[in-house]
Amino acid sequence: MTESRAVTRTVAAGSTVVCKHCEHQIKFAAKTQSRQVIANVYVDGVWKQVEHFHASCYDEAGQPYGDPAA
Numbered sequence: 127m128t129e130s131r132a133v134t135r136t137v138a139a140g141s142t143v144v145c146k147h148c149e150h151q152i153k154f155a156a157k158t159q160s161r162q163v164i165a166n167v168y169v170d171g172v173w174k175q176v177e178h179f180h181a182s183c184y185d186e187a188g189q190p191y192g193d194p195a196a
């Protein structure tokens with residue numbers, strides 16, 4: 127697949143990634159099963175980068191890479 131797409135995942139323990147939208151770290155929280163959106167971004171059919179979002183931030187950003195797959 128060569129189109130940008132997004133998936134929803136639970137945040138892994140020890141995660142150190144930063145949310146693209148709010149620029150805060152996406153922290154693992156065992157109690158709340160925090161969720162993140164991971165987007166594989168393609169430009170002109172070529173993979174460019176992975177972007178991470180808090181699930182709520184992804185919605186707030188207007189779902190830039192479409193409805194995230196579970």
Ligand SMILES: [Zn+2]
Pocket residue numbers: 145146147148149150179180183
């Ligand atoms: Zn965020």
